[in-house]
Amino acid sequence: MALAKGARMRGVRILEGVASTGVLQERGRVTGVRTAIGDIKTDIVVNCAGMWARQFGELAGVTVANQAAEHYYLITEPIRDLPPNMPVLEDPAAYGYYREEGGGLMINIPNLPDHYHSA
Numbered sequence: 513m514a515l516a517k518g519a520r521m522r523g524v525r526i527l528e529g530v531a532s533t534g535v536l537q538e539r540g541r542v543t544g545v546r547t548a549i550g551d552i553k554t555d556i557v558v559n560c561a562g563m564w565a566r567q568f569g570e571l572a573g574v575t576v577a578n579q580a581a582e583h584y585y586l587i588t589e590p591i592r593d594l595p596p597n598m599p600v601l602e603d604p605a606a607y608g609y610y611r612e613e614g615g616g617l618m619i620n621i622p623n624l625p626d627h628y629h630s631a
């Protein structure tokens with residue numbers, strides 16, 4: 513959201529909820545985006561497709577080294593005296609992390625296949 517706000521402050525127009533179905537190119541350069549509401553001419557395309565970034569990149573012939581992974585997280589109720597500048601705590605063995613969120617903790621644990629979990 514902070515990146516989107518900064519882009520808007522610099523004149524970028526962001527269309528949300530509009531399906532992008534392709535990147536228009538001419539002589540190896542981007543000329544626009546094909547969307548569900550029509551083609552949009554532009555010199556720059558920013559791939560903000562999240563877990564679909566790899567597939568969207570393929571539409572333009574670009575390889576995005578990204579693999580989507582399902583994960584779960586929970587956010588606790590506020591915890592008294594939890595510092596707002598608490599560092600992110602990572603648990604490499606569980607592929608998870610813990611960080612401050614809204615005065616409580618966000619606990620993130622990915623949904624990995626069984627062979628990733630230790631006994």
